[in-house]
Amino acid sequence: GCTLLFLKALLTMAATNTTEKAISFTKAMRVATREIHNVSDGLVNAKLAFALYDSAVWAEGLLVFYEIFKFLEQHVAHDFLPEEFHRTVQFEQDLDFYLGADWKTKYQPRKEVCDYLKHLEQIERENPNLLVAYVYHLYMGLLSGGQILQKRR
Numbered sequence: 619g620c621t622l623l624f625l626k627a628l629l630t631m632a633a634t635n636t637t638e639k640a641i642s643f644t645k646a647m648r649v650a651t652r653e654i655h656n657v658s659d660g661l662v663n664a665k666l667a668f669a670l671y672d673s674a675v676w677a678e679g680l681l682v683f684y685e686i687f688k689f690l691e692q693h694v695a696h697d698f699l700p701e702e703f704h705r706t707v708q709f710e711q712d713l714d715f716y717l718g719a720d721w722k723t724k725y726q727p728r729k730e731v732c733d734y735l736k737h738l739e740q741i742e743r744e745n746p747n748l749l750v751a752y753v754y755h756l757y758m759g760l761l762s763g764g765q766i767l768q769k770r771r
Contacts, residue, residue: 647754677716684709685731686738686756693742694749703757 670676684706691704713721727735741748 682731685727689735698750699753
């Protein structure tokens with residue numbers, strides 16, 4: 619479906635065929651981010667146990683990802699993140715369900731989220747192409763993790 623087309627497009631744009639030893643884009647991403655991914659994965663999994671049974675913790679997690687996806691959707695070139703892959707509206711619908719329709723009027727992003735968004739803004743200023751790595755990892759996590767969570771929640 620659309621997900622496969624998106625991943626194929628990313629791979630086509632980012633993979634290089636300049637040498638026989640060229641590694642795939644996905645392998646390069648996994649290798650380059652393995653250490654930080656293991657740390658963040660551990661933190662997410664630790665909180666996940668609570669989130670599965672506590673809707674307030676679940677909504678808090680949604681708010682974090684909402685801000686990050688919203689930023690990327692507004693700042694990554696359409697060629698790398700077509701509109702059909704945007705998730706902001708779906709996050710807003712989920713947040714309406716968990717927090718009520720007026721959540722946006724009361725909500726302020728956490729300091730840690732604001733700091734992370736500043737980090738993304740700095741990356742955008744210095745080398746906007748690097749934001750594609752964030753798109754790749756977030757969408758892979760959303761797609762694979764979402765399937766696992768859907769069965770548990």
